[in-house]
Each structure stands twice: as structure tokens, then as C-alpha cells.
Amino acid sequence: MSLYVAAFGFGLVSMSVIAIAAVGFTMQFGITNMINLAYGEVMISSAYVAYYLNRAGISIWIGMIGGALFGAVFSFLLNRILYAPFQRKGTAPIGMVIVSLAVSLMIANLLLPIVGYYNVSYQNSTGDVLRAGSIVLTTYQIGIIGVAIVLMLLVHSLLRYTRLGKAMRATAANPTLARNCGIPTQRVIDAVWLITGALCGMAGVVAAMNSDSFAIANGAAFLITILAAAVLGGAGQPYGAMIGAVLIGLITEFSAAAWSPQYKEVVAFGILVLVMVLRPQGLLAKRGAMAAAG
Amino acid sequence: MNSFYAANLLVYAGVDIIACLALNLQFGVSGIVNFSFIVFQAVGAYTAAVLSMPPDTAFGYDFQFYFGGYHLAFPLPWIGGAIAGGLLAIPVGFVVLRKLRSDYQAIALLVLSVIANTVITNADKFLNGAAGLALVPAPLSDQFDPNSNGYQFFYVGLTAVCVVVVLVLSSRLVDSPYGRSLRAMREREAAAIAIGKNPVQLKMTVFIVGGVIAGLSGAVLVGFIQFWAPSVWLYPETIILFAAIIVGGRGNNVGAILGALLVPVGFEEVTRLLTNASIGLPPGVIPAMEWVAIGLLIIGFLWFRPDGVRPEQRHVFEDAPMLGDE
Amino acid sequence: MGAAGGTSAAGNSILSAREVHRHFEGLRAVDGVSIEVPLKQITGLIGPNGAGKSTFLAVLAGTLPATAGTIVFDGDDITRLPAYQRARRGLVRTFQLPSEFARLTVLENLLVAAPHNRGDSVFGALMGKRYWMEDERRLVGEARALLKRFGMSAKESDYAGTMSGGQKRLIEIMRALMLHPRVLLLDEPMSGVHPKIVEEIQHYLETLRGEGLTILMVEHELHMVERLCDTVVVMAQGKVIGSGTMATLRKQPEIVDAYLVG
Numbered sequence: 001m002s003l004y005v006a007a008f009g010f011g012l013v014s015m016s017v018i019a020i021a022a023v024g025f026t027m028q029f030g031i032t033n034m035i036n037l038a039y040g041e042v043m044i045s046s047a048y049v050a051y052y053l054n055r056a057g058i059s060i061w062i063g064m065i066g067g068a069l070f071g072a073v074f075s076f077l078l079n080r081i082l083y084a085p086f087q088r089k090g091t092a093p094i095g096m097v098i099v100s101l102a103v104s105l106m107i108a109n110l111l112l113p114i115v116g117y118y119n120v121s122y123q124n125s126t127g128d129v130l131r132a133g134s135i136v137l138t139t140y141q142i143g144i145i146g147v148a149i150v151l152m153l154l155v156h157s158l159l160r161y162t163r164l165g166k167a168m169r170a171t172a173a174n175p176t177l178a179r180n181c182g183i184p185t186q187r188v189i190d191a192v193w194l195i196t197g198a199l200c201g202m203a204g205v206v207a208a209m210n211s212d213s214f215a216i217a218n219g220a221a222f223l224i225t226i227l228a229a230a231v232l233g234g235a236g237q238p239y240g241a242m243i244g245a246v247l248i249g250l251i252t253e254f255s256a257a258a259w260s261p262q263y264k265e266v267v268a269f270g271i272l273v274l275v276m277v278l279r280p281q282g283l284l285a286k287r288g289a290m291a292a293a294g
Numbered sequence: 295m296n297s298f299y300a301a302n303l304l305v306y307a308g309v310d311i312i313a314c315l316a317l318n319l320q321f322g323v324s325g326i327v328n329f330s331f332i333v334f335q336a337v338g339a340y341t342a343a344v345l346s347m348p349p350d351t352a353f354g355y356d357f358q359f360y361f362g363g364y365h366l367a368f369p370l371p372w373i374g375g376a377i378a379g380g381l382l383a384i385p386v387g388f389v390v391l392r393k394l395r396s397d398y399q400a401i402a403l404l405v406l407s408v409i410a411n412t413v414i415t416n417a418d419k420f421l422n423g424a425a426g427l428a429l430v431p432a433p434l435s436d437q438f439d440p441n442s443n444g445y446q447f448f449y450v451g452l453t454a455v456c457v458v459v460v461l462v463l464s465s466r467l468v469d470s471p472y473g474r475s476l477r478a479m480r481e482r483e484a485a486a487i488a489i490g491k492n493p494v495q496l497k498m499t500v501f502i503v504g505g506v507i508a509g510l511s512g513a514v515l516v517g518f519i520q521f522w523a524p525s526v527w528l529y530p531e532t533i534i535l536f537a538a539i540i541v542g543g544r545g546n547n548v549g550a551i552l553g554a555l556l557v558p559v560g561f562e563e564v565t566r567l568l569t570n571a572s573i574g575l576p577p578g579v580i581p582a583m584e585w586v587a588i589g590l591l592i593i594g595f596l597w598f599r600p601d602g603v604r605p606e607q608r609h610v611f612e613d614a615p616m617l618g619d620e
Numbered sequence: 621m622g623a624a625g626g627t628s629a630a631g632n633s634i635l636s637a638r639e640v641h642r643h644f645e646g647l648r649a650v651d652g653v654s655i656e657v658p659l660k661q662i663t664g665l666i667g668p669n670g671a672g673k674s675t676f677l678a679v680l681a682g683t684l685p686a687t688a689g690t691i692v693f694d695g696d697d698i699t700r701l702p703a704y705q706r707a708r709r710g711l712v713r714t715f716q717l718p719s720e721f722a723r724l725t726v727l728e729n730l731l732v733a734a735p736h737n738r739g740d741s742v743f744g745a746l747m748g749k750r751y752w753m754e755d756e757r758r759l760v761g762e763a764r765a766l767l768k769r770f771g772m773s774a775k776e777s778d779y780a781g782t783m784s785g786g787q788k789r790l791i792e793i794m795r796a797l798m799l800h801p802r803v804l805l806l807d808e809p810m811s812g813v814h815p816k817i818v819e820e821i822q823h824y825l826e827t828l829r830g831e832g833l834t835i836l837m838v839e840h841e842l843h844m845v846e847r848l849c850d851t852v853v854v855m856a857q858g859k860v861i862g863s864g865t866m867a868t869l870r871k872q873p874e875i876v877d878a879y880l881v882g
Contacts, residue, residue, distance in 0.1 A: 035397055093397040094327055106589035109582040224405050262416050269409040276402055277389055470745035471737040478732045481721040489733040490707040499742050610777045
């Protein structure tokens with residue numbers, strides 16, 4: 001039994017990491033209609049930026065900010081240079097998926113010669129171990145949970161209370177209408193990529209912190225978990241992504257305790273398939289997966 | 295030594311052509327973005343291996359753990375591989391190809407490809423996990439010596455026969471009313487439905503046919519290299535084939551063949567040349583740059599020349615009036 | 621295929637909708653619509669923007685599922701029948717926006733719609749040209765006859781995507797005719813079409829009615845509706861607010877207020 005209580009604790013950390021990532025990912029889709037398959041690679045790149053800062057003696061928490069900045073700029077450029085031009089050209093969503101897959105491949109392989117194949121890890125990234133009953137977490141893991149909570153609150157405030165947030169929601173609902181109402185959609189989209197890019201970068205760093213070690217190859221596994229959380233919650237719905245993250249985080253950790261830690265992504269994939277078969281629009285439905293064929 | 299090199303090149307070219315013909319049917323003609331294509335080739339290879347190998351308790355094979363091992367003679371393993379590819383297409387297609395929008399379908403298939411590889415890698419006793427299956431018997435190796443020059447040519451001939459058969463059958467599919475229905479579905483699915491086409495059925499049939507051909511390609515390859523492991527069929531392998539179709543030309547078999555020769559085969563050869571030439575680079579740099587080049591090719595062609603080097607040709611019926619008459 | 625079923629049980633209407641609803645995300649686009657589409661006539665469906673006309677047409681065709689209600693076609697309840705099967709039974713729709721198969725030739729656009737081609741299955745295709753060539757030739761003859769009738773013979777081998785708006789509209793109608801439909805559901809067939817071609821289309825529709833085709837068409841152009849339609853149904857805000865001939869409708873002040881300005 002205590003195994004599962006401990007798993008619950010790990011689930012809290014997992015869901016925090018996934019939430020930061022999934023919210024960013026789903027907002028990219030919801031507002032710019034872009035399934036950004038390169039998201040995992042941007043996460044890993046940011047993790048490496050933090051790694052190099054960390055090696056230069058900088059604390060990993062500062063490195064997280066560095067990773068977030070890197071993720072923001074990288075994602076912004078990615079959209080400006082590649083995604084937006086293709087979308088302007090009238091490329092269908094399916095074509096954009098192919099483009100983003102090609103991009104993810106390029107990023108991973110451009111990085112490989114630079115950072116190498118071998119796993120790396122952050123120094124002093126664990127902190128002290130705390131216990132509460134059967135829950136065993138390090139202070140850093142608790143820190144991650146804290147960061148996630150803060151970020152979720154920030155995203156919530158952004159969407160709810162700021163003009164930019166309202167503009168984002170309007171653009172997500174109906175871009176043409178939003179533009180006609182005078183919303184500067186181009187600038188809103190730029191802001192979306194910067195903000196979600198920052199979330200992506202930060203997610204990469206905390207994901208790396210939460211692992212014993214990481215390497216370029218982890219990008220694909222991250223992406224699957226994020227996809228599962230985003231689709232489960234309802235594609236394009238930030239609050240859905242949070243719910244999806246909670247569920248995926250808990251379920252994968254429980255399955256790791258009950259079954260085997262190697263199969264965490266398999267469980268996430270299984271959930272993804274179940275959602276697609278039973279309720280493609282996810283928990284908080286929007287236009288989503290059932291949209292006009294093609 | 296040279297004939298081995300030539301045979302190697304020709305067999306790989308044949309396998310790539312067969313694979314591209316299948317992917318062209320699914321992607322080029324029908325518009326299904328099957329990002330899990332490599333899994334179908336893998337299932338064909340694994341099936342052919344498991345059918346042709348002796349049981350894992352047999353002498354010389356007991357360092358491996360796998361199911362099956364029926365030690366069947368050629369051509370049964372190849373037929374089995376092709377059938378396995380088609381059978382796998384049924385549940386996968388059933389789950390994915392229904393009412394999902396096409397980008398969701400692509401994502402689901404991509405994830406399937408990653409997960410399948412993970413599962414097989416971790417399931418040590420099923421197909422020998424990460425180590426894979428080795429010492430796969432070459433077809434008719436009890437009659438002929440697989441190490442002889444003559445056998446190499448025999449295998450090339452065998453591959454060529456498969457290429458011709460697949461080419462004839464897939465051409466019949468593409469240049470037929472069925473192929474026309476597939477293209478209509480690709481162009482505008484809602485209108486295809488409005489004229490009585492059942493898109494789910496069309497997608498399932500082309501998915502299964504493509505699966506059969508992909509399975510065959512796997513069987514042909516595994517018989518030659520006599521080895522198959524998860525490292526051979528990682529998800530990016532599918533992307534190479536997509537690059538081939540995008541570069542060579544979508545929706546037509548000539549374009550698919552051209553793409554197969556330019557991309558998978560072309561890259562293999564260029565890598566070989568470069569590896570021999572530049573000694574100074576650290577290992578792994580050239581393959582990594584290869585992947586970057588593949589990505590650039592895809593993006594470049596999608597931007598500048600989405601129809602590929604050899605686009606789909608116009609179907610003109612016999613006795614058609616001259617173009618441009620008024 | 622549209623069987624030779626003759627008229628339905630309910631008088632001489634071949635298609636009827638009973639209390640059809642279509643709700644989506646809280647919006648009641650179609651809010652309890654009941655109509656009878658009389659056999660071998662052209663019925664117009666008019667109303668202001670957002671009245672739900674196109675949505676209702678889509679529900680009749682099966683493109684969208686009905687939230688509630690019944691649809692009866694030729695005596696059969698087709699409410700749960702998928703769209704492609706409705707087309708095969710002879711209930712064929714066209715679209716408001718151009719929906720040609722762009723990278724198929726004009727002739728291929730027609731050929732692909734024809735049912736009963738032995739080559740239109742995996743088995744038939746694998747058997748090779750000799751197996752299905754006879755069917756194909758017969759259908760090419762049929763398609764070419766249609767092209768000739770609609771004056772587009774010379775364009776047979778052009779890509780449909782390169783045609784003008786009016787030509788695409790004609791292609792869509794010809795394509796639908798290849799299915800030998802009993803009822804045509806036309807969604808704004810004249811929109812975006814050059815006035816000269818509008819005349820042509822009008823003329824074709826009249827001829828088709830003469831040949832026994834039933835047509836239900838959503839249309840904005842009231843002059844068109846007046847000239848062409850035997851009966852008119854007026855919708856507003858998801859409901860039917862009147863039906864009859866244009867003359868009788870003009871006499872009803874609520875309808876004139878709601879919609880008929882011209």
C-alpha cells in the first residue's frame with residue numbers, strides 16, 4: 001500500500017512537469033492551430049541550455065529562467081521563420097504536421113553533434129529528502145510542484161484578467177472575427193509563441209531535473225506524454241491540459257508502481273488511444289478532433 | 295567483394311522501392327499520412343524471421359528468446375510476412391482511420407510507431423527485445439550456399455521479381471476506378487461522401503493493401519541481412535520514406551520509384567562515400583547531418599515543389615478531344 | 621442506387637422531414653423543421669442569413685446528424701443512414717463553396733461519381749483493365765454525353781481545379797447526375813457564378829425537372845426563386861415561418877417583414 005502512497009507523491013511531481021508542458025503545447029494548438037511536434041525537442045534544447053549554465057556554476061533555479069528564455073526565443077523564431085509562412089501559404093493542417101515533424105528531426109540532429117549522445121544530468125539538483133508518511137520527495141521536487149502551481153496561476157490570470165489573454169481567447173475561437181474586431185492577431189500570435197515557448201523551456205528543465213539523467217533521445221517520450229495530456233483534456237483547452245496532466249501524471253506513476261517504470265509512455269499512449277476512440281474531443285470539448293474531415 | 299556491394303545496393307534498392315510503392319498508395323494517392331509505416335515493414339520482417347527460424351531451444355539459437363520458430367521453408371515466411379502486414383493494418387486502421395481529422399490520425403500513428411518500438415524492446419522474451427533476432431535463415435539456404443556469389447545474384451533476382459509483382463499490382467490499383475475514388479477522397483473527402491464513397495472503407499482497404507506490401511518488403515530485407523532488431527525500425531525510418539515520396543513525386547508509381555532511388559538509396563551511397571572520404575569528423579556526425587538534410591529536403595520540397603520531381607500525371611482518356619479546342 | 625420506388629406513402633412527396641432539430645454547442649440552428657418536398661418539382665428554401673437553411677440541407681443529406689426528428693426518403697426512414705448511403709440511394713447534395721476534385725480532370729470528376737463500375741474495388745482493380753474496361757467505356761460515353769449537353773466537352777481533359785466558378789458549378793451538377801439521383805439538394809447553386817452561367821443553370825434545372833428530377837434548393841436570389849420554384853419554404857431562426865408559392869407568401873405581411881424586401 002505504501003508503494004502506492006509513494007507513487008502518489010511521485011504523481012504530484014509528474015503532473016507538475018506535464019502540466020507546465022501540456023498547457024504550453026495545447027495553447028499553441030488552440031490559438032495558432034499548430035500541432036507543434038518539435039515541442040519535445042525545444043524542451044530538450046532548453047534543458048541543455050540550463051545544463052551548460054549549471055556546469056558554469058549557476059544554480060539550476062536560475063538556469064530554469066535561462067531555459068525559459070531560450071525556449072521563448074526559439075519557439076518564436078520557429079513560428080516566424082517556418083510555421084507562419086507555411087500557414088500563410090495555405091498549407092493544410094496535415095501538411096503542417098509533416099513540417100513540424102521534419103523540424104523536430106532537424107533540431108534533434110543538429111544538437112546531437114554538439115551535445116553528444118550520452119546522458120547528462122544536473123549537478124546538485126536533488127536537494128534534501130523529505131518524508132511525509134510514505135511519500136518521499138526531495139526539496140527540489142517540491143520546488144517543481146511549487147513552480148508548476150505558480151505558473152498555472154499565472155496562466156489563469158493571463159487568460160482571465162488581462163487584455164492579452166482575452167485577445168488570445170478571441171483569436172482561438174475565431175481568428176478572422178478577432179482580426180475584424182481590431183485585435184492585432186499577428187502580435188497576439190507572436191506573444192503566444194513567446195509565452196508558450198517559455199513554458200516549453202521551463203518544462204524541459206524541470207523534466208530534466210526530475211530525471212536521473214537525460215539525453216536528446218528523451219524528446220520523443222516527453223512529446224507522447226504531453227500529447228496524451230493535451231488530447232485527454234481537450235485539444236486547445238489550457239484548463240483541460242491541466243486536468244489531463246493531473247490524470248496522466250497519477251495514472252502513469254501508479255502504473256509504474258504496479259507494473260513497470262519502463263512502460264510509463266506505453267500507458268500514456270494507451271490513454272491517448274482510448275481517448276481518441278471513445279471521446280476524441282477530450283474532456284473539455286471544443287471544436288477539436290471531430291472537425292470537418294480532411 | 296564487389297559483387298556483395300552490388301548485391302547489397304540492389305537488394306536495398308528493391309526493398310526501398312517496394313516500400314515506397316506501398317507508401318505512395320497510402321499517402322500519395324489516398325492522402326493517409328501513415329507515420330507508423332515502418333512498423334508494418336517490421337511486422338513483416340519479424341514474422342518472416344520467426345517463421346523461418348528454428349525454435350529458440352534449437353542448437354545455435356538458444357541464446358535468443360522468441361516465440362514461434364517453425365522453421366518453414368521459402369516462400370512461406372515471405373507470404374506470412376506479407377499477410378502479417380495486412381493483418382496488423384486491421385486493428386490499427388479500425389482505431390485510427392474512422393472519424394478523426396487527419397492530423398490527429400497522423401499523430402496517433404506516429405505515437406504508435408514509437409510505442410511499438412518501446413514495447414518490443416522491453417519485451418525480452420517475445421522477440422528477443424533490444425538485441426533482436428539474429429541468424430535468420432536465408433531463403434533456400436539448405437539448397438544453396440548463402441555465402442556464394444551465385445546466391446547473391448539469386449537473391450537480387452528474387453527481389454527483382456517481388457519488385458515487378460508489386461509494381462504491376464500497385465499500378466493496377468492506382469490506374470483504375472478504385473484509384474480514382476482514392477484520389478477523389480484525397481482531394482475533397484466531403485464531396486467524395488456526397489457522391490456515395492465510403493471513406494472509412496476506402497481508407498481501410500488501402501491501409502491493408504499497403505500493409506501487405508510493407509510486410510513483404512520487411513520479409514525480403516530480413517532474408518538478406520538475416521537480422522532484425524528495434525534499432526532497425528525506429529520511427530524516423532518512416533520519415534525517410536515520406537521524404538522519398540515528397541521528393542520523387544506523389545500519387546504516381548514512377549515518382550515513388552524515383553524517390554526511392556534518390557532518397558533512401560541515394561543517401562546510403564552518399565553516406566558511404568562521405569564516411570570513406572572525411573576521416574576527421576567524430577562518429578555519428580555524418581548520420582546526424584543526413585537527418586538534417588532529410589528534414590531540409592522535406593521542408594524545401596513542400597515549399598518550392600510540393601508535387602515532387604515527377605508530379606502526378608493527368609489521366610487523359612482515349613479519343614479525348616484536343617486540349618484547348620473551343 | 622435510387623431504386624425505382626415511385627412515390628412515397630405520404631401523398632406525392634418523395635422527401636419529408638418531421639420535427640428535425642440540429643443543436644450544436646447550445647445553438648439551435650435547426651429548431652423543429654417539418655417539410656414535405658413534392659415529387660418532380662423544384663422547391664426553394666429561402667430565408668435571411670443565419671436562418672439555418674444550409675444546416676438543414678446538410679442534415680437532410682446526412683452531412684450533419686440530426687439531434688432529433690425523422691427524415692423519410694422514398695418511404696424509408698433514413699434518419700440514421702450515413703451520408704454516403706443516402707447518395708447511393710439517390711439523395712444527392714451539392715455544396716455552396718466550390719467542391720470539385722481539383723486534381724482530377726473534368727471527365728474524371730464525372731466518372732468517379734458513377735456507381736456500378738467493376739473496377740471500383742480492390743478486387744476489381746487488381747484484376748486489371750480487361751476486367752473493368754467495358755464498364756469504364758460505357759460510363760465514359762455517359763459522361764461525355766452529359767458534358768456535351770452542358771457544353772463542356774472541350775474541357776474534358778482539363779483539371780477541374782482550373783475551371784471558372786460557373787464551370788465548377790456545372791461540373792458539380794453533372795457529377796451529381798452521374799448518380800442518377802431522384803432528389804437533388806442544391807446549396808446556393810447560383811452563388812459566385814457569372815450571370816450568363818446563372819441563366820444556363822436555370823435552364824438546365826428546368827429541363828431536369830421536366831425529366832422527373834425533384835430538386836430542393838437553398839437560394840438567396842429571389843428573382844431566381846420566383847422563376848424557378850414551384851413551392852417555396854421560408855425559414856428564419858431555425859424554424860419554418862411559411863411555405864407556398866411566392867405569390868401567396870408575398871401576401872403574408874409577417875413574411876414580407878421578416879425577409880421579402882425585394
